[in-house]
Amino acid sequence: MNNVTLAKNIFSTLKNTFRAILGVLVTVEKKSRVFGRLRRAPENFVSEQFASDVYEHGMDETRRGFLRKSFVTALGAATAGGAVSSALAADGEKVILEKQQWQTTLGQPVAARPYGAPSQWEAALQRRESPGLTRVSAASVAFAPLQGFFGIITPNGLHFERHHQGWYDIDPAQHRLMVNGLVKQEKVFTMDDLMRLPSVSRIHFIECGANTGLEWGNVAVPSVQYTHGMLSCCEFTGVPLSTLLDMCGADLKKGKYILAEGGDGSGMTRTIPLDAALKDTLVCWAMNGEMLRPENGYPLRLVVPGVQGVSWVKWLRRIEVGDMPYASKDEAVHYIDLLPSGLHRQYTTIQECKSVITTPSGGQQLLDKGFYNISGMAWSGRGKIKHVDISVDGGNNWRRARLETPVLSKAITRFNMDWTWDGSPAILMSRATDETGYVQPMVKQLREVRGTRSIYHNNSIQAWKLDANGELSNVQVG
Amino acid sequence: MFKLANQLTKALVVAGLSATFVTTAFAQSKYSGIGREATKAEVAAWDIDVRPDFKGLPKGSGNTLRGQEVWESRCASCHGTFGESNEVFTPIVGGTTKEDVKTGRVASLTSEKQPQRTTLMKVATVSTLWDYIYRAMPWNAPRTLSVDDTYAVLGYILSMAEIVPEEFTLSDKNIADVQKLMPNRNGMTQSHGLWNEGGKPDVKATACMTDCSKHVTIGSFLPDYARNAHDNLALQNRPYGPYRGVDTTKPPLARLPGKMTTVAMGADSITPAGLFKKHNCSTCHAPASRAIGPAISEVAAKYKGQADAMKKLHQKVKVGGAGVWGSIPMPPHAHVPEGDIDVLVKWMLTGQ
Numbered sequence: 001m002n003n004v005t006l007a008k009n010i011f012s013t014l015k016n017t018f019r020a021i022l023g024v025l026v027t028v029e030k031k032s033r034v035f036g037r038l039r040r041a042p043e044n045f046v047s048e049q050f051a052s053d054v055y056e057h058g059m060d061e062t063r064r065g066f067l068r069k070s071f072v073t074a075l076g077a078a079t080a081g082g083a084v085s086s087a088l089a090a091d092g093e094k095v096i097l098e099k100q101q102w103q104t105t106l107g108q109p110v111a112a113r114p115y116g117a118p119s120q121w122e123a124a125l126q127r128r129e130s131p132g133l134t135r136v137s138a139a140s141v142a143f144a145p146l147q148g149f150f151g152i153i154t155p156n157g158l159h160f161e162r163h164h165q166g167w168y169d170i171d172p173a174q175h176r177l178m179v180n181g182l183v184k185q186e187k188v189f190t191m192d193d194l195m196r197l198p199s200v201s202r203i204h205f206i207e208c209g210a211n212t213g214l215e216w217g218n219v220a221v222p223s224v225q226y227t228h229g230m231l232s233c234c235e236f237t238g239v240p241l242s243t244l245l246d247m248c249g250a251d252l253k254k255g256k257y258i259l260a261e262g263g264d265g266s267g268m269t270r271t272i273p274l275d276a277a278l279k280d281t282l283v284c285w286a287m288n289g290e291m292l293r294p295e296n297g298y299p300l301r302l303v304v305p306g307v308q309g310v311s312w313v314k315w316l317r318r319i320e321v322g323d324m325p326y327a328s329k330d331e332a333v334h335y336i337d338l339l340p341s342g343l344h345r346q347y348t349t350i351q352e353c354k355s356v357i358t359t360p361s362g363g364q365q366l367l368d369k370g371f372y373n374i375s376g377m378a379w380s381g382r383g384k385i386k387h388v389d390i391s392v393d394g395g396n397n398w399r400r401a402r403l404e405t406p407v408l409s410k411a412i413t414r415f416n417m418d419w420t421w422d423g424s425p426a427i428l429m430s431r432a433t434d435e436t437g438y439v440q441p442m443v444k445q446l447r448e449v450r451g452t453r454s455i456y457h458n459n460s461i462q463a464w465k466l467d468a469n470g471e472l473s474n475v476q477v478g
Numbered sequence: 479m480f481k482l483a484n485q486l487t488k489a490l491v492v493a494g495l496s497a498t499f500v501t502t503a504f505a506q507s508k509y510s511g512i513g514r515e516a517t518k519a520e521v522a523a524w525d526i527d528v529r530p531d532f533k534g535l536p537k538g539s540g541n542t543l544r545g546q547e548v549w550e551s552r553c554a555s556c557h558g559t560f561g562e563s564n565e566v567f568t569p570i571v572g573g574t575t576k577e578d579v580k581t582g583r584v585a586s587l588t589s590e591k592q593p594q595r596t597t598l599m600k601v602a603t604v605s606t607l608w609d610y611i612y613r614a615m616p617w618n619a620p621r622t623l624s625v626d627d628t629y630a631v632l633g634y635i636l637s638m639a640e641i642v643p644e645e646f647t648l649s650d651k652n653i654a655d656v657q658k659l660m661p662n663r664n665g666m667t668q669s670h671g672l673w674n675e676g677g678k679p680d681v682k683a684t685a686c687m688t689d690c691s692k693h694v695t696i697g698s699f700l701p702d703y704a705r706n707a708h709d710n711l712a713l714q715n716r717p718y719g720p721y722r723g724v725d726t727t728k729p730p731l732a733r734l735p736g737k738m739t740t741v742a743m744g745a746d747s748i749t750p751a752g753l754f755k756k757h758n759c760s761t762c763h764a765p766a767s768r769a770i771g772p773a774i775s776e777v778a779a780k781y782k783g784q785a786d787a788m789k790k791l792h793q794k795v796k797v798g799g800a801g802v803w804g805s806i807p808m809p810p811h812a813h814v815p816e817g818d819i820d821v822l823v824k825w826m827l828t829g830q
Contacts, residue, residue, distance in 0.1 A: 124713055124723070131707060135566050136761050139617075147723075148716055165614060166758070178516055178524055186516040193512045218698040222708055222726070247509055259527060265620035267613040269527055273674060306675060318524055327530045327603045329610035336600065336666070342587035344600060344665055348672035352679060363711035364721040367735050372720060382675055389685060394694030398687045423734065427694065433685055441683040444697075449680045457672060465696065469731045471724050476698040478691070 118157075124148075127158060130214070130226050138166035141208070143229025146358045146377070151404070152203070152412040154232035156288050161295045162208055162230065162309060164330070165266035169294035170315055175263065177244075177283070177300060181320035184249025191299055195285060197239040202282065202305070203411045205233040205379045207351045209308035209335055212458040215443070219474050223363035227462060227474060228356045231377070233412040236303045238284030241277050245321065252278075255321040259328075260302050263317035269328035270311040271347065272304060274321070280305045280410075283316065305410040306381030307349045308456075310335055340451035351381035353440050354459035355388055355415070355432035366470035369423040374401070377412045380434035385413040387433050392419065394427035394463065394477050395442075401430070426466040427477060444478050528609040532653060535608065539649030540630025542642075548623070548631040552616045555762070555770050555806045561638050564594060565769060566761060567617075571639045573599040578661035579641055587665065598639045602666045604657045607632055618758070618809065750825035757814050759822065772803040774826050781827060791823045792816075 127142035134140040142161040172191045180186040208230035214220040258277045262268035282303040292298040297314025304311045336344040355378035378385045389398040401415040443460035465475040528534040561571035584599045586592040612628045614620045633648030671677030706726040715723030762770035781787035798810035
C-alpha cells in the first residue's frame, strides 16, 4: 500500500465516522424523521484546500489534529442544540449494514510500528500540567489521566511525572550506584552488576505527598486527573536494597537511616529510616516489564513502598548509611506540613489509606439515566485495602463495593459497584479502610488537626456532585 | 559523609569487633564478582551531602561582598535582586523578623495574612541551604559554584534577611554560630505518625453505614470562572464508553443529552510553542509581557525588517548575549539543536 492509498484509506475511515455524526447533525438541523441522511459531505467541516491537501499528502498528525478539532466544534453545536436523536436508520445502523473500510481493504503489516503505540482514538488521555501550578515546566508535575484508567496498572507512558530540575535519558553504560557511609566496604555497582543479582518483581503504588494538596482549603481543580493524578501503580523489578546493604556490610547497629541520592542536576536527596530500607525498599530498573522510562528515573530508581513519591529517588546514584536524618532541601524547605500552631511536621512520608472514584468523576458527563458501574482506586501505605464503601447521597448512606483481585499490600486495589441512576442529583463518594482498621477521613477531620495550609498528605474522602443534566463536578461536603 | 569509614572499619575488624556487623563473610562471597570497592577519590567526588551537624561541610569561607557579586550574576535572574521574587520560584527572603531570630520561631507562620511562605520562614537548618546551593544551584547550571562562593552567596542571602550583618564572612568555622540565629530553628516537629509505617494516625474516622449525615451540605465547589481553566475537559476524556468529558468551553447543558457520538482528538504535535516549553525558554520569556527577559513581541518588534535578524538571534540563543534588554544576561543554550533554534527564532519573529 503506498502512501497515497494509505492516506485515502485513513481519510475514508474518518469519513465513515463523520457520517455517523453528520447524520445526527442533520437530524437535529432538520428536525426530520429521515434519519441518517447525508446532506453535507464531511469535507464541509474543513476547507476544500485542506481536503485536497490530505488526499495529496496524506494525514500527518497536524492535519489529523486539525480535522478532529473542526469536527468537535461541529459536535459541540449539536450538543448545545438540545436533544440529539438516535442515528439509527429504519433498517439498522450503517456501521453494520454497510461494509466498512477495515473490512474491505488490507490492514497494516506486522512490525509496522516496531514499538507499539496506543490507538489514534486514545489521544485524549495524556499526562497534563495544571495551568498556573508552577512557573517552570522542568520543576513541575504532569498528572496522570486516572479518569481513563482500568484495573490497577498504570501504563508506562501515562505514569505521572514530577521533576525537580528536568529529566535526562542517562546512558546506562555510564550510570553507577555507590554505597557508602557506615558500611564495611564502600562499593560501586554498574548496571551490569546490579542486573546480575537475584531480582524481585512487585506491584506498588507511588503517590506524591502533595497529591490532592491543591484541595486542602477548598475545591481548586475540576477533574480526578488534577485532584488525584500524582498517583500511579506499576510492577517494579529490581534488587532488594537489603541485598546491596548486606553486600557492603552495612553497620545495622550504628546505622539508623539511609540517604538516597539522585544522579540528576537536582541531586535529589531523601532520608529513609533503616527499618523501611531493609523491609521492602527496592533498587529498581524495570517497570511493567520494560526498563524504566527516562521520566521515571532510567536506568535506576528507588522504590519505597507506601512512602511518598519524592523518596523514590530517580536516576539513583548513591546510598549512604548514616546515624541521623539529613534534613535535605526536600525534607526541610519543601515536603514539610504546616500545622495551625506554626510548627512544621518534618519527615512526614507515609501515604495513609485513601480512595477515589475515577469513573464517573468530576468533569465527566453522563448521557442518560440507567445502569452504570461506579469504579475507582483505593490504596494504603500501611498495607492492604480491607474494604471500600460508596455513598451516592453525599455520605448519608453507604454500600460496600466489590474489591477486584489482586488485593496487594501498598498497591492500588480496584473497586466497583453496580448503580442505576434514576436521573436525580446525587453526590458520589468512596471511603476506604485498610488492614490496620484505619478509615479514610473526611477533609473536615483532617483540617481539625492540620489546618488548611498543610499542602501534603491530604487523604480525605473525595466527593463528585452529579447534576440532573448528567454533569459531574468536584465538591467538598460538610 | 563518611570518608573515614574504611579506616574505621579496618580498625574495628583488627580489634576483633567484626561481630558487631550483621554481614558475614559468606554474604559477601555469595555474589562474587559483583560490584567493586569504591576508591577514596570516587567517594569524595560524590559524597557531597552536608548534614545538620555539619558532617560533610568542606572547609572554606566567603564574604557578603563577593556573595552579592555571585547573587547578581548567577541567582538574581530567577530569585530577584532581594531574593523576594515570586516570578519563577517561591521567594527565599521575607517574612522573618529580628524577634524570630531571637526566638527561633517564625511568628508569621501562624498568620493567615502572610501571602507566601518563604524559604527562610521555613528552613530550620542552615546546613540544608549550604547543601542545596552547592548541590543544585544555579538551577540551569547546577554544581558550578565553588565552595567559597557557596559560603559567600549563602552569607549574602542571610544578610538580606538581616540574620547576619550586611558585611559578614561565612565560613566552616562560624556556621554553627549562624545556625543559632536561624529564625525558624525551633519550628520543626518530628512528633507525628507519618514517619514510620507503624506510626499512629492523627485522625480516627469511623465507617458509619446508614443515616450518617442527614443534612448534607456542600462546603466548596469550583467557581464558574474556573470551569475551563484546565482547558476543555471534553478533550481529556474518551469520546466513547460510559462517559464523555464535559465541554467546559460552554455552560452546563440544560438537560441530559441522551446518546451521542464524538471523535478523538489528536495528540499535541511538536509545535514551536512546544519547543519553547521543552527548551525552558518560557522560564524567562512570555509572549507579550516582560518577564526575566524581553517579551517575544518586544523581540519581534525590535528586529522587524532586519535582513539578518534570523542569523543574529540564532547566535544570541546559542552563545548568549547581554546588554540589549537590561542588566540580566541571556545565558548560552549550546544544548538546543540548531534546527530547533531556527524554528524558535522564526516563530518569535513571524509567529509561524
